[in-house]
Amino acid sequence: MYSIITILGTTTVLLLSSVNALDNGVGRLPVLGYNTWNAYQCNIDEDLLLTTANLLKSLGLLDVGYDQLNIDDCYAEKNRSAGGDIVADAARFKSGMKILTDQIHALGFKTGIYSDSGWYTCAGYPGSYQNELRDLTTFSDWGFDYLKYDNCAIPYDEITREGIVGRYQRMAAAVVQVQQSTKNNPFLLSLCEWGWSQVWLWGKQFGQSWRTTGDIAAEWNSLANIINVNSFLTQATDFYGRNDLDMLQLGNGNLTFDESKSHFTAWALMKSPLLIGTNLSAITSETLSILKNKEILAINQDPVVGASIAPFRWGINPDWTSNSSFPAQYWSGPTQDGTVFMLLNTQDEPSALFFNLTESPWIRAGRQYSVRDLWTHTDNGTAVRNFTAYDVPAHGVVALLLKDVGDEPDGIYPQCSVWWQCIDKNGTRVGG
The missing domain is CATH 3.20.20.70 (Aldolase class I)
Incomplete structure (x- = not known):
């Protein structure tokens, strides 16, 4: 060596x-x-x-x-x-x-x-x-x-x-x-x-x-x-x-x-x-x-996962382009206890931040997730398919820890949260 x-x-x-x-x-x-x-x-x-x-x-x-x-x-x-x-x-x-x-x-x-x-x-x-x-x-x-x-x-x-x-x-x-x-x-x-x-x-x-x-x-x-x-x-x-x-x-x-x-x-x-x-x-x-x-x-200080969070959507920027004033807004990463999300409002005014859960690579389709707010220190119900953070302050942040709590409820339509990506096994589209 x-x-x-x-x-x-x-x-x-x-x-x-x-x-x-x-x-x-x-x-x-x-x-x-x-x-x-x-x-x-x-x-x-x-x-x-x-x-x-x-x-x-x-x-x-x-x-x-x-x-x-x-x-x-x-x-x-x-x-x-x-x-x-x-x-x-x-x-x-x-x-x-x-x-x-x-x-x-x-x-x-x-x-x-x-x-x-x-x-x-x-x-x-x-x-x-x-x-x-x-x-x-x-x-x-x-x-x-x-x-x-x-x-x-x-x-x-x-x-x-x-x-x-x-x-x-x-x-x-x-x-x-x-x-x-x-x-x-x-x-x-x-x-x-x-x-x-x-x-x-x-x-x-x-x-x-x-x-x-x-x-x-x-x-x-x-x-x-x-x-x-x-x-x-x-x-x-x-x-x-x-x-x-x-x-x-x-x-x-x-x-x-x-x-x-x-x-x-x-x-x-x-x-x-x-x-x-x-x-x-x-x-x-x-x-x-x-x-x-x-x-x-x-x-x-996670002793199990050493990796950084990473963007899964670049907010107001075209994909993979640099903007020093408005960096990526949607981030996620694995932890020993679930998937952590950082929603960063880079705008100069309050904003709502919406995303489909499976935009993060660490989320499984067809599952529901408990939501823990890491700043209010509260458990905020269950997220199914998507999540919206309302009235995020200018230059403010929301930090969430999502944990898998089982299959999503039956009967949700369309059958896929991102419906245009899915087809039935007979080749027909499942929703729209």
């Missing part, structure tokens, strides 16, 4: 030769947790991290699964040590990273950190190019177990002599070496590559998640664009590897309550990592209620 190679005559690494997902015991399910960047950017220190950990716990977010606390960019000194190591900012992390991670672990969390596949991080701090093994060893010694790996400040082609896959492969190889030397669980490697090189085709060779778009913004057009891009990439997501739609923006910017519900529903049901990017000290009860929706989280 592995071979020894030498890069640029100096650095010996392990080259991953497998083309399969990294089934290495970590990252089987999407990560739930917190990342510092969206709320604080470079304004971070050890006190903020400990405050955030305690808030995740006191607000009940740890109890529902948000157990990963990640430091993003700007934690380091601008220069490496004389020996070449990354050094944590002595003023902002005065106790040292190992003491900080020990304290965070003691509260029940796993910890993550950030680096870059180029000379510098996106904020201008030391990147890990040509220092992959050195840096990952440092991060391991500091007590981290997750690495977000970015794509800024890459070297000239005449230095790398390789494409973006090669630069991410270097860090993936370091993950293998550090695991072998420490005997700890392997690092969870999150590729922050932005989708420019079709990362969804190769990312799972090296990491457990990969960004598919540029950075998210806390407004509807950004959400719609990300949903639209990922509607065409859903087949890339499964256990141990998934599309990363970027951090959750709930409570930030100008998102309405309904847009926030749509944001969370789409991210969760597409099996994206769910990393909160909100200032928890100012979080509202409405935002907290969205983040703690256990029925939605249960599907994101």
Whole structure:
């Protein structure tokens, strides 16, 4: 599975030769947790991290699964040590990273950190190019177990002599070496590559998640664009590897309550990592209620089905065409407990959303289904052949779990819900 190679005559690494997902015991399910960047950017220190950990716990977010606390960019000194190591900012992390991670672990969390596949991080701090093994060893010694790996400040082609896959492969190889030397669980490697090189085709060779778009913004057009891009990439997501739609923006910017519900529903049901990017000290009860929706989280964390939901109808778009303002509206997918549907109103006004049940490939013809609303947390009767969600708010969402409860009632006419597709065994049409 592995071979020894030498890069640029100096650095010996392990080259991953497998083309399969990294089934290495970590990252089987999407990560739930917190990342510092969206709320604080470079304004971070050890006190903020400990405050955030305690808030995740006191607000009940740890109890529902948000157990990963990640430091993003700007934690380091601008220069490496004389020996070449990354050094944590002595003023902002005065106790040292190992003491900080020990304290965070003691509260029940796993910890993550950030680096870059180029000379510098996106904020201008030391990147890990040509220092992959050195840096990952440092991060391991500091007590981290997750690495977000970015794509800024890459070297000239005449230095790398390789494409973006090669630069991410270097860090993936370091993950293998550090695991072998420490005997700890392997690092969870999150590729922050932005989708420019079709990362969804190769990312799972090296990491457990990969960004598919540029950075998210806390407004509807950004959400719609990300949903639209990922509607065409859903087949890339499964256990141990998934599309990363970027951090959750709930409570930030100008998102309405309904847009926030749509944001969370789409991210969760597409099996994206769910990393909160909100200032928890100012979080509202409405935002907290969205983040703690256990029925939605249960599907994101489904231990039986790892696949994303996918569109079965593209709403106002002609089939299979891209529209960054009006992404697909009708989605479904299997779960361990039934078929989940996401009905997303991309219009700027309230709308009714109607579909025939068998438009979803996961629904059987001639059966009836109980309907569970995953936002109102109510059982809403039985659906036979079709379903209509009325008055879905602008940019709002309906999330349903349908379970097979037996044959549909006798005597329904026509004999097929999509009557023009069926014929009698003697060759005549059955309805119309």
